[in-house]
Amino acid sequence: MNHDILKERQNATFDVEKLTNILDGGPEKTKRRREIESMVLSDPDFKEEDPNFLSRSERYEQAVRKSAQMILKLREYGIADPEEIICYKSCVHPGRPEPLDLHLGMFLPTLLNQATPEQMDRFFMPAWNLEIIGTYAQTEMGHGTHLRGLETTATYDPATQQFVLNSPTVSSIKWWPGGLGKTSNHAIVLAQLHTQGNCHGLHAFIVPIRDMNTHDPLPGIVVGDIGPKFGFSEVDNGFLKMDNVRIPRENMLMKYAKVEPDGTYVKPPSAKLTYGTMVFIRSMIVGESARALAKSTTIAIRYSAVRHQSEIRTGEPEPQILDYQTQQYKLFPLLATAYAFTFVGQYMNQTYHRITGDINQGNFSELPELHALSAGLKAFTTWTANAAIEVCRMSCGGHGYSRSSALPDIYVEFTPTCTYEGENTVMMLQTARYLVKSYRQAKAGQQLSGIVSYLNETEHRRIQAQPASARPTVVDINDLASLVEVYKLRAATLVDLAAKSIQQELQNRKSQEDAWNNSAIDLVRASDAHCHYVVVKLFTEKLGEIGDTAIHSVLSTLALLYTLHGITENSGDFLLAGLLNVPQILQISLRIKELLSQLRPNAVALVDAFDIHDKKLKSVLGRYDGNVYENMFEWARRSPLNSSEVHDSFHKYLKPLRSKL
């Protein structure tokens, strides 16, 4: 064990294990998580070569091998609880998506939700046993977020009782679905349903794409991998072009909507049911943001404790870089953010499950708010984490660029969350739509409940050119409750500004739609402020649940840092709204410096509490034992370019060059 990092651990003021339990949701959960982790991490069948040393094709192959093993072992050990499966998978493919993700996460669940009993008989067990391997083909080359724009057609032919599927244009080629390129032999294809001369919009069809036995593409099918990407190298995101591909009528997923043998279309009873899945996935992504940040800060903070560089005081030994104020200012707010997002993720998960219960009993009342919240928080947390990973990486100096640090991989595997499952700007605008709607309801005298209830109060507030310092100042910058209030009022102010912008545009005779588009900047800002408020609020509320004094103390410091840092980063908003005055902003800057010093002795312990196993972290910089340099050297020597002392190119190009010059 490196002596610096040992010393850091000795200086911690709280019990790391207890905090780990809080993060896991209880000591039993910690225990079970570790059991599952050790099942995988000690299993020789899951040994792997560092993917960074492999070609794309080798990476894909290694992932397929491990996924196949994983399926076998999950069955063997009888692990069936979804959370435990996710935990197991996250050890088999640490930090990386894999070729069967869509089969397990979309194909099977979609069958469960939308297949008829007859279809379940035909497809589910073969899919469960991996004879059928499926994916979910929605996105097209020219169409993503806007589903109505999808061009793929499924035209019903009553003569043969078949659907004829076509990709009528280049832009209609299915593009991006994971596992589509090489792995799957079936796809659930989303297509515009045409029957009896009418188009009935998007429906889902089960389309065989490869021969079950030979795995060759079937007639009319052009299928393949979409090529290398930023990350996701293990996954064969694919394309699918269909040319008069015929499938039996019974391959349309017909639990809800139907097409009768004669071509008569039967509408689904309700459209609200698919709503829930999106909310669930977006809520999950909030948790992923937290995990990506936890990993990144673990690496950056541990390395900053081990790394000595430059000098603070002349003549003294090089200090740990964690002693530099600028390094603390880079990393500790992100550490605080990792905690904040962890708790927000827990909240979203709990709320989702609570509301799902309500929904099953026919009570949809909380769904719109959760839907709006999950959209905004998905965007807010992924954008924040995305930028934060890079700050962590760059805080490690040159070594952050080495793949051995793991930070480049964390970034490229995480960054797609900003785009998939709803592009972030579009998500922010969805939340804004809910906020503006609520705002108008409040204006119209309706009493709002839930998280947006603060909009009831906006009537009394107004942006004015009034000097902030002239107002009564009641904010206590050391009191979280008081600061949550300030964030709330900031959100209220920005929602008000956005709504006024729309109003102004309408008064200038713009259409509703143009007024909306011409206010989009303000709307995104309002959503952002709303989400920021929610995060601050949930972090603060979480403190109320913490019994252990030492942990309560350090988490309170983190929460305060998170909150005050957010204010300095957005000080213009708070000044503009007259919520804080200039002396307070200056005071907050000083207070932040104090909080950084206060957190310094606990920094390593706070990342230790995330309890990310070295084999999951896969970072030489972030090793628990702090023995960075010898391991980096060892890693480098295993690099493929070092498999021979002299590279062929010397004999082929460099040496012959001499005689020509």
Place this chain on the structure above:
Amino acid sequence: MNHDILKERQNATFDVEKLTNILDGGPEKTKRRREIESMVLSDPDFKEEDPNFLSRSERYEQAVRKSAQMILKLREYGIADPEEIICYKSCVHPGRPEPLDLHLGMFLPTLLNQATPEQMDRFFMPAWNLEIIGTYAQTEMGHGTHLRGLETTATYDPATQQFVLNSPTVSSIKWWPGGLGKTSNHAIVLAQLHTQGNCHGLHAFIVPIRDMNTHDPLPGIVVGDIGPKFGFSEVDNGFLKMDNVRIPRENMLMKYAKVEPDGTYVKPPSAKLTYGTMVFIRSMIVGESARALAKSTTIAIRYSAVRHQSEIRTGEPEPQILDYQTQQYKLFPLLATAYAFTFVGQYMNQTYHRITGDINQGNFSELPELHALSAGLKAFTTWTANAAIEVCRMSCGGHGYSRSSALPDIYVEFTPTCTYEGENTVMMLQTARYLVKSYRQAKAGQQLSGIVSYLNETEHRRIQAQPASARPTVVDINDLASLVEVYKLRAATLVDLAAKSIQQELQNRKSQEDAWNNSAIDLVRASDAHCHYVVVKLFTEKLGEIGDTAIHSVLSTLALLYTLHGITENSGDFLLAGLLNVPQILQISLRIKELLSQLRPNAVALVDAFDIHDKKLKSVLGRYDGNVYENMFEWARRSPLNSSEVHDSFHKYLKPLRSKL
């Protein structure tokens, strides 16, 4: 040609070619650049496979092949002007560093600057003819920015008249030098010189590391590649461990410092001479920031003109995504930044050359300011561009993640600029040191000249809790000169705040060093504001040189957008300093929206003016003809994973799985 992008070009209000000439520095320069480009881009010897389809080893080999060709052709065509060489190289290896970069850019120039005539005879011509291939080995595994911390030793042995080189620890292993891993047979090694029992600090030594004939590592040398990185896949960044490696005394670069045969050390006459190189390289990096941004905005804006998605008005066709206000707000300020940085890059280049003339005549007076400015601007522009590339990438939706977009590659090749040649935070603190020194001189009554002369005025200003709105408001938010003034005063305010923070710490009995460290956050902010002011100022000044009315008009709009956007992004600073009041901040938000609309018709023409050849851009999304989708499909089909219809892993793992489940 895609009809959308054609229409965009028809709507432009200015002559694109004329603007290209301004960016190049004159029509002749445009002409010559294009000549060189077509020399390379039409040359079949430089044809290459898309590196994204190759393994690391294949990428390295392809790069070596092309570099060897390049050397031959440069000699053949007699291209010797450094700028023209850089242009030629940027076409041979578009956007990518290559294995001979350090040989050409550091090894040869260091010989020229620091070798004795005898050493020139022995090393220069062999190096010129690529018999000797060299690199520059400074950074060690545990030591980067802080040169005094380097551990490698060169101990003089008078008995044999040799230096004995050693890597005494793991952390002293040379790490990162480009071309060190596989390509070079020599290295200029920076090591602590020990002679006659004394250490005289860092000196440079020419160390043979591989056999000239067989290319095998020499005895006592352990050399290799440091393994895969985030980008730089063509370069064999390497490690070098030396164990009692002996070199003749004459291999120390002795133009300045010397070691006599008996071991007597002779000091160099002046230390200032190496100063210039750093300034030059950092100034160059400012230009690189501009180029990276030019590329990224070209791709994102062209694609946004071609891409249709969602709806603004119900029932109407999907609009170009460039019509969304949020998309404009993401991209147009970055477009403005690309122009701003281009002009700042030009200024830095000119200033460097002007001052170099002075230096050669013994006049060093402007060097400290340029040194401070180049450090800060290097950090300011690379941080900005780094984040901006990712905004551009994510503004392209899912396809921004595809390697075919080129955006992932632009990012990974560019991001190291934030760390190399001086880590950005350290750079900002260097600039801050100069600012604080100047501030103190001004306080002491000294009259400052040059860019920091505004610090003369700070005496009259002070941060106060005074309401901004209560002050006389003279700022015209449509007048660039007035806004430059505001940026200047913001910088002055933040320098003042940082200096006061140090003072406060000193009053609390902190040492100078601790006071500095405890004010580092404020110091970085001050430098940032200073650099921002310089950029705004230089952009505005550049407008004075533009004769063409149409171009002057559109560039003025860009400059205003850049300036106002910077204010909204940092509105807290301007409010806090009492430089702008709340109504002005709100007015600026509205004005920005108008500027976005105003720029919309010229957006594509403005990126066209960067005149980046499709073969240099290498992006299917950014193609000049806008034919994105068919080319993306074609690119994907060439991907290695599609070389066979059925991947081996199906037969090896997926099919056998069936019988086991």
